[in-house]
Amino acid sequence: MATLRVPDVVPPPSEDCERLKTAFKGWGTDEKAIILVLGRRNADQRKKIRETYQQLYNESLIDQLYSELSGDFGKAVIFWTYDPPERDARLANEALKSRKKSITQLQVIVEIACANSPHHLMAVRQAYISLFDCSLEEDIATNVPLQVRKVLVGLVSSYRYDRELVDLNIANVEAAKLHDAIKKKHLDHDEVVWILSTRNAFQLKATFACYQQDYGNTLYQDIKSCGNGILESLLRVVIWCIESPEKHFAEVIRASIVGLGTDEDSLTRAIVTRAETDMMKIRGEYFNANKK
Amino acid sequence: MATLRVPDVVPPPSEDCERLKTAFKGWGTDEKAIILVLGRRNADQRKKIRETYQQLYNESLIDQLYSELSGDFGKAVIFWTYDPPERDARLANEALKSRKKSITQLQVIVEIACANSPHHLMAVRQAYISLFDCSLEEDIATNVPLQVRKVLVGLVSSYRYDRELVDLNIANVEAAKLHDAIKKKHLDHDEVVWILSTRNAFQLKATFACYQQDYGNTLYQDIKSCGNGILESLLRVVIWCIESPEKHFAEVIRASIVGLGTDEDSLTRAIVTRAETDMMKIRGEYFNANKK
Numbered sequence: 001m002a003t004l005r006v007p008d009v010v011p012p013p014s015e016d017c018e019r020l021k022t023a024f025k026g027w028g029t030d031e032k033a034i035i036l037v038l039g040r041r042n043a044d045q046r047k048k049i050r051e052t053y054q055q056l057y058n059e060s061l062i063d064q065l066y067s068e069l070s071g072d073f074g075k076a077v078i079f080w081t082y083d084p085p086e087r088d089a090r091l092a093n094e095a096l097k098s099r100k101k102s103i104t105q106l107q108v109i110v111e112i113a114c115a116n117s118p119h120h121l122m123a124v125r126q127a128y129i130s131l132f133d134c135s136l137e138e139d140i141a142t143n144v145p146l147q148v149r150k151v152l153v154g155l156v157s158s159y160r161y162d163r164e165l166v167d168l169n170i171a172n173v174e175a176a177k178l179h180d181a182i183k184k185k186h187l188d189h190d191e192v193v194w195i196l197s198t199r200n201a202f203q204l205k206a207t208f209a210c211y212q213q214d215y216g217n218t219l220y221q222d223i224k225s226c227g228n229g230i231l232e233s234l235l236r237v238v239i240w241c242i243e244s245p246e247k248h249f250a251e252v253i254r255a256s257i258v259g260l261g262t263d264e265d266s267l268t269r270a271i272v273t274r275a276e277t278d279m280m281k282i283r284g285e286y287f288n289a290n291k292k
Numbered sequence: 293m294a295t296l297r298v299p300d301v302v303p304p305p306s307e308d309c310e311r312l313k314t315a316f317k318g319w320g321t322d323e324k325a326i327i328l329v330l331g332r333r334n335a336d337q338r339k340k341i342r343e344t345y346q347q348l349y350n351e352s353l354i355d356q357l358y359s360e361l362s363g364d365f366g367k368a369v370i371f372w373t374y375d376p377p378e379r380d381a382r383l384a385n386e387a388l389k390s391r392k393k394s395i396t397q398l399q400v401i402v403e404i405a406c407a408n409s410p411h412h413l414m415a416v417r418q419a420y421i422s423l424f425d426c427s428l429e430e431d432i433a434t435n436v437p438l439q440v441r442k443v444l445v446g447l448v449s450s451y452r453y454d455r456e457l458v459d460l461n462i463a464n465v466e467a468a469k470l471h472d473a474i475k476k477k478h479l480d481h482d483e484v485v486w487i488l489s490t491r492n493a494f495q496l497k498a499t500f501a502c503y504q505q506d507y508g509n510t511l512y513q514d515i516k517s518c519g520n521g522i523l524e525s526l527l528r529v530v531i532w533c534i535e536s537p538e539k540h541f542a543e544v545i546r547a548s549i550v551g552l553g554t555d556e557d558s559l560t561r562a563i564v565t566r567a568e569t570d571m572m573k574i575r576g577e578y579f580n581a582n583k584k
Binding site: 118119122125126129133134135136137138141150153154157158159160161162163165190194198199200 | 410411414417418421425426427428429430433442445446449450451452453454455457482486490491492
């Protein structure tokens with residue numbers, strides 16, 4: 001499921017459900033059959049399969065997958081089968097409830113807020129409330145280190161304009177405001193949070209470009225020099241997710257497979273959440289950066 | 293249309309459209325007929341009427357109303373005919389673009405954010421972006437006095453949990469945080485903004501009650517003593533809209549009709565936006581407060 005390839009002729013959902021039901025039967029589970037069905041259907045088609053499965057067999061397909069599959073493979077298939085907003089709400093909740101709260105966990109929230117459409121972010125917030133009986137913002141405030149709380153709450157509360165509309169005057173003025181906040185080593189200044197969580201992605205790219213033009217360094221180079229550990233790492237993810245989500249996810253994949261063992265959670269997340277958006281671009285970025 | 297009374301048997305939308313079309317014909321407009329149709333249909337029914345009108349006559353019902361009606365009556369009918377999220381997005385934009393930016397204008401934004409369901413607020417933000425090519429938060433930042441900017445942006449970005457879930461420990465802790473911010477006369481402290489814009493309405497009511505219990509005065513009495521003009525007035529509206537929207541709107545109606553002349557905009561807004569939610573309660577509150 002690294003890149004989604006939907007066949008030209010897609011069978012009706014009832015037929016897909018029958019194939020899944022057959023794959024679950026008897027000893028062992030026919031994992032290949034599951035991939036051939038679910039791995040080759042887009043989000044809308046998978047939604048219809050979930051609904052049809054419930055109607056036909058009066059049981060939840062997701063529950064069935066939970067009972068049939070296990071390990072990293074099972075997790076990947078299940079996350080792939082969820083409705084994308086529900087999947088991301090669950091990923092956010094998992095990150096917030098994990099014992100470790102390093103950038104590896106917290107970047108999940110930034111990806112949801114900055115590397116997706118504003119409509120998707122709204123849908124994730126709605127899914128989060130109905131799944132976990134409290135808002136995503138409340139769980140962020142309770143569970144993340146104080147230094148990153150304000151930025152994260154700002155980012156997930158955003159609902160950016162989604163078309164290309166850039167005002168170069170604003171870009172210059174706001175580059176100066178960012179520069180001022182960095183000079184004062186005040187990385188979660190109201191202005192910084194407001195700019196990063198309210199402006200549309202195209203406007204922000206222009207602001208980042210103005211920053212480099214006006215002050216020599218890239219915004220991230222200057223943020224790095226503030227030496228504010230976790231907040232600095234978080235802002236790097238924000239900048240990357242806005243400037244080039246594919247570059248960010250290529251790096252997530254690289255980081256997940258270097259060193260001893262593989263960070264399966266990060267690898268699964270990068271592949272499952274981006275297979276339908278920009279996996280081909282991520283491949284390109286990965287190749288450029290790692291020559292393999 | 294002060295309180296919505298839908299007849300037991302509602303005619304099909306095509307019949308309603310024909311009656312409207314007839315009301316528009318010839319010299320003068322049959323305003324009574326328009327009220328008899330649109331004034332007695334709920335939001336869903338009015339939506340179907342708008343859609344059917346467009347299909348039948350290939351013209352927009354709203355445009356037609358604009359060309360047939362004028363003055364305060366016309367404005368009221370048109371705001372009533374819009375889809376509620378679009379209506380509120382337009383009200384917010386009108387408030388933000390008006391030359392005066394006193395509490396009379398700014399309270400419109402607070403009402404949308406605090407006296408409605410979280411789903412409605414999201415729909416208003418979506419409508420705002422598609423109507424005005426920028427986000428509600430961006431227009432707030434550009435158009436409101438700096439003292440209230442942070443609170444207003446926080447409030448409109450909120451997506452509160454919408455069921456009754458109260459934690460008395462949190463209520464006590466957060467009452468203390470509010471008290472602390474008031475003591476420091478720092479009314480737009482991050483904690484204040486976060487509490488007021490993130491917690492669900494039931495939780496906030498409990499926090500306000502704890503505040504009074506623990507510190508003697510009501511939260512608003514203490515906020516008032518900070519002497520921060522516009523922000524103090526804004527926070528009063530926030531507290532009232534959360535504690536009792538009907539009390540707030542009864543006061544809006546009272547204020548709009550006392551003194552010389554009537555503030556038609558406020559009166560129309562209170563009646564049109566609340567006719568389908570709590571107009572009977574507002575009447576009760578109005579009677580209690582004014583004995584008439």
